[in-house]
Amino acid sequence: MAAPENDELPVDLKWLKRLVTGLTLTMIAGIAVIAALLIIRLSGPQSPSLPESITLPEGTTxxxxxxxxxxxxxxxxxxxxxxxxxxxxxxxxxxxxx
Structure with missing residues (x-):
């Protein structure tokens, strides 16, 4: 008599598969958020330009x-x-x- 085939994964392996899938989705979402923040931050207004030189009063440092x-x-x-x-x-x- 042949043993019945069991195509179902063990409970621990199912849990591990869900955990890996969840962590992968979290990492993808995190990378997308970081990329969006970089794009928003780098495309914003530029900081004011610095003067070529500053003339301070005599004896001032x-x-x-x-x-x-x-x-x-x-x-x-x-x-x-x-x-x-x-x-x-x-x-x-x-x-x-x-």
Whole structure:
């Protein structure tokens, strides 16, 4: 007498197959999200261009720099913030207290 054929997979193997399929779908979704975020981020507006050079007052040394579309600021080593317009003219000077 021949043994009946059992085409059904064992329960543990079915669980493993579902787990691998789920993890594969999760990885594909993650890669798609990362690609979409990169496309959105890289196609956005460009950051403001930096000035060719900055002329600081005599005896001043720059410590930090930040820029926006309308102005840029230089933090100096003598605890001042110098805010310049895009054309290079001094807009505002802020003295920092320790």
């Amino acid at each position: 720059a410590q930090a720099f930040t820029a926006t579309a309308e102005w840029y600021a230089v933090v100096t080593t003598d605890d001042r913030i110098l805010i310049f317009r895009r054309d290079g003219s001094l807009r505002q000077e802020i003295a920092l207290s320790p």
